[in-house]
């Protein structure tokens with residue numbers, strides 16, 4: 001005779017699919033120890049590190065909840081049955097013990113605040129919210145993407161932490177800075193391929209983390225960087241190139257983290273989402289998560305005017321459509337000029353006290369336009385992908401008499 | 416996992432849930448809907464073991480009792496079937512926030528085959544919505560109110 005432990009469906013993958021497992025023991029503690037000896041994977045799902053039954057697991061012996069009696073010391077008779085049932089529980093707030101951080105710096109990625117922009121809200125329009133992505137450890141939303149790219153490559157064995165392997169990516173900015181940080185922490189060499197026209201702040205920050213930089217011709221823009229990186233990677237198979245433009249881990253990072261965080265902060269009530277389009281990762285991943293929660297949500301791309309391909313954002317007419325981008329998932333594309341973007345950036349500083357980057361100005365400008373067309377009980381959400389410090393050398397933040405913003409912004413890459 | 420069939424919810428049951436959610440104020444209310452093949456047929460109200468306006472947990476003895484009742488009422492053959500086969504939905508209320516799973520709801524959702532049905536009392540009339548929660552992901556499940 002033995003004791004039968006009934007395994008609920010959610011735990012069966014950890015016990016080879018069994019519906020019940022026969023064990024020996026005189027007490028529940030011994031019976032569970034035998035279960036864990038037979039199926040180690042199930043242990044952490046039933047008990048915590050101290051060996052106590054997890055808070056959201058109920059264990060019954062003779063149809064009695066052991067927590068209300070002798071706990072793990074409950075005697076179990078030969079031929080008896082132990083029932084394990086996951087709790088049916090939940091709530092409506094975010095318990096403080098689930099806050100992020102606590103590991104190395106990479107554990108601080110994500111979990112950024114969503115703040116309201118009440119001082120910029122159009123009169124009679126929707127409420128406007130922004131996710132402060134410049135608060136990620138390397139200073140931009142791309143920390144989420146870079147972490148998910150590297151994690152995926154480690155999971156399928158293409159990268160081994162500490163190996164000093166070369167990771168290379170065409171990026172003139174935030175993705176490069178984020179990859180440079182992560183490679184420093186995980187023990188890889190990072191090589192960024194970028195156009196010569198990138199701002200000095202970016203070049204400097206990438207090299208500060210110990211990365212190498214390869215320049216591509218400035219006049220060919222970011223497409224030139226992509227072409228050169230592809231050539232270099234094809235010539236050396238030991239190089240790992242995540243290539244965020246075609247890697248599903250880019251949108252997945254946002255589907256798994258950015259999107260659910262926004263839904264959580266607003267309890268699922270998001271009526272429109274506005275973001276700039278670089279690789280399209282943010283719009284695709286966040287868009288998918290929001291649409292699953294509310295099929296009527298508007299997913300809006302802020303697109304630079306054709307020819308003003310300088311915003312960090314991509315004009316869809318400029319030739320290259322990233323593989324991860326499915327334009328049919330966008331409800332609207334609204335055009336934004338350089339001037340409007342800089343003006344919105346200045347407004348964010350002066351009225352809301354938030355120093356944002358140039359592409360965020362474009363997204364903000366469009367978000368305010370969209371909010372003006374919506375109702376007061378609706379929510380428009382945008383992301384502030386990075387902070388203004390990265391663009392300080394461009395001298396865009398303070399107004400100058402007789403300035404010509406269009407001219408000031410020419411010949412520069414802003415993302 | 417796309418395309419779970421809609422959850423069929425008879426109007427009388429829906430009204431019963433909303434009344435139960437209101438009676439539970441100021442705290443969240445909870446319970447289980449018995450039924451097979453995506454069709455809710457019977458409401459089993461449960462005791463919230465950790466009563467709070469922000470939390471619910473079906474009291475442990477009540478949970479086992481209800482699941483055993485469902486086994487009996489729906490003729491679940493314990494040798495071959497799981498009680499899950501006759502659990503159409505797990506229900507709870509949100510007293511103010513909208514009928515959308517909170518981060519807490521998702522973190523501790525361990526019943527991948529049951530719909531999570533939320534009655535949002537923050538709007539009038541209350542919003543009743545269903546979701547599937549699997550591996551930390553939420554997908555909306557359409558509800559067809561019948562009758």
Ligand SMILES: Cc1ncc(COP(=O)(O)O)c(C=O)c1O
Nearest residue numbers: 174277278279280281282359385
């Ligand atoms: C500052 C900034 N804004 C917006 C974007 C666009 O994001 P995504 O690549 O997810 O489309 C990027 C990325 O290139 C960026 O660096």
Ligand SMILES: [Zn+2]
Nearest residue numbers: 090091092520
């Ligand atoms: Zn809830």
